[in-house]
Amino acid sequence: MQIAILGTSAVGPALGNALRAAGHQVTIGTRDPDQTKARERWAGVDLPLAAYQDIDAELFINATSGTGSLPALQAVGDALSGKVVIDISNPLDFSHGYPPSLFVSNTDSLAERLQRELPEARLVKMFNTMANEVMVNPGGIGDDSTVFVAGNDPGARQAAAALAADLGWTDVFDLGDLTAARGLEMYLPLWVRMFGQIGRPEFNIKVVR
Amino acid sequence: MQIAILGTSAVGPALGNALRAAGHQVTIGTRDPDQTKARERWAGVDLPLAAYQDIDAELFINATSGTGSLPALQAVGDALSGKVVIDISNPLDFSHGYPPSLFVSNTDSLAERLQRELPEARLVKMFNTMANEVMVNPGGIGDDSTVFVAGNDPGARQAAAALAADLGWTDVFDLGDLTAARGLEMYLPLWVRMFGQIGRPEFNIKVVR
Numbered sequence: 001m002q003i004a005i006l007g008t009s010a011v012g013p014a015l016g017n018a019l020r021a022a023g024h025q026v027t028i029g030t031r032d033p034d035q036t037k038a039r040e041r042w043a044g045v046d047l048p049l050a051a052y053q054d055i056d057a058e059l060f061i062n063a064t065s066g067t068g069s070l071p072a073l074q075a076v077g078d079a080l081s082g083k084v085v086i087d088i089s090n091p092l093d094f095s096h097g098y099p100p101s102l103f104v105s106n107t108d109s110l111a112e113r114l115q116r117e118l119p120e121a122r123l124v125k126m127f128n129t130m131a132n133e134v135m136v137n138p139g140g141i142g143d144d145s146t147v148f149v150a151g152n153d154p155g156a157r158q159a160a161a162a163l164a165a166d167l168g169w170t171d172v173f174d175l176g177d178l179t180a181a182r183g184l185e186m187y188l189p190l191w192v193r194m195f196g197q198i199g200r201p202e203f204n205i206k207v208v209r
Numbered sequence: 210m211q212i213a214i215l216g217t218s219a220v221g222p223a224l225g226n227a228l229r230a231a232g233h234q235v236t237i238g239t240r241d242p243d244q245t246k247a248r249e250r251w252a253g254v255d256l257p258l259a260a261y262q263d264i265d266a267e268l269f270i271n272a273t274s275g276t277g278s279l280p281a282l283q284a285v286g287d288a289l290s291g292k293v294v295i296d297i298s299n300p301l302d303f304s305h306g307y308p309p310s311l312f313v314s315n316t317d318s319l320a321e322r323l324q325r326e327l328p329e330a331r332l333v334k335m336f337n338t339m340a341n342e343v344m345v346n347p348g349g350i351g352d353d354s355t356v357f358v359a360g361n362d363p364g365a366r367q368a369a370a371a372l373a374a375d376l377g378w379t380d381v382f383d384l385g386d387l388t389a390a391r392g393l394e395m396y397l398p399l400w401v402r403m404f405g406q407i408g409r410p411e412f413n414i415k416v417v418r
Contacts (some may be wrong), residue, residue, distance in 0.1 A: 101315045143417045183399030190392030198418050208352045209412035
């Protein structure tokens with residue numbers, strides 16, 4: 001499948017390499033490809049880059065920051081219409097330091113905001129509850145664990161779950177419509193706290209049921 | 210140990226029975242013992258009752274509702290001074306229907322509010338992330354899972370962890386000071402959503418690390 005991943009932080013390239021290894025064709029979207037290529041941390045990355053406004057794909061993954069998500073998706077624009085858009089972002093607000101708070105929560109979520117602004121996209125919240133090290137190597141933490149999907153379109157949730165399966169995920173928990181993104185994003189403060197106590201990002205939760 | 214459990218909903222009696230079976234002496238605190246005894250759902254409960262203002266114990270457990278927690282603890286008053294107070298409550302706001310939102314979150318938590326109002330109590334957030342069926346029977350869901358503790362007093366966290374061990378808990382995750390209660394309470398919307406999808410309360414998360 002042709003997949004476009006928006007975002008050039010650690011998450012985008014990590015997912016891109018793993019999805020390419022799983023047989024997909026991956027392009028990384030960025031605001032300014034020349035600027036991205038000039039960055040030191042891009043030196044070891046071997047994935048094609050395209051500007052947001054030039055990118056197209058069968059499936060999109062938003063791996064930009066919470067504050068950068070809406071501008072990035074709006075820059076991609078009409079190419080998102082009818083497409084599955086997997087949203088990994090979290091509404092983290094670092095303006096008051098660490099640990100971050102959330103800039104939207106409780107009665108709304110970033111994923112719902114994005115879906116409202118992009119009504120033609122088929123948004124699915126997935127992978128926001130773990131570090132990229134776990135996304136691409138679910139077996140690497142020593143036991144099975146859980147990845148969640150939430151979105152208003154059942155077919156889009158299935159497509160996202162299939163992509164997770166390509167990466168080795170065996171427990172994909174379907175939470176139903178996109179209002180579940182509130183809970184998935186509000187889990188982040190607990191994740192951040194656990195990260196501080198564990199001291200490394202290679203952990204995840206398993207829903208025992 | 211002499212334990213007082215505040216609250217007469219399902220959680221208080223369930224925990225009371227389990228802690229008594231583990232060898233502790235348990236009293237249930239309530240606003241009006243005569244009114245509680247007259248309730249139909251109290252008929253099968255065989256635990257001593259006392260009014261909040263008359264209760265004392267070596268360790269307290271707050272199993273009242275989120276909105277009822279501060280009045281209940283204030284009614285107990287000076288007896289809480291220096292004592293470990295395990296706070297199971299969640300700041301659930303049902304005023305806009307189901308699913309509930311949280312009436313405090315993100316940059317504060319109910320547990321921190323309670324600790325500020327009762328500075329002499331040694332508050333520990335524990336057990337708020339699961340149903341009482343799991344609290345008292347951690348082995349009953351088919352696999353090990355995790356219970357979290359958070360509180361400003363390390364000795365109080367250890368006392369709470371020891372109580373969890375009495376109930377059969379093998380994975381007690383110490384999250385440090387009480388600001389971690391934000392994450393533990395903000396986990397509730399995800400719990401509520403999972404509850405809806407699973408259709409029964411016998412589930413919990415295991416932190417795979």
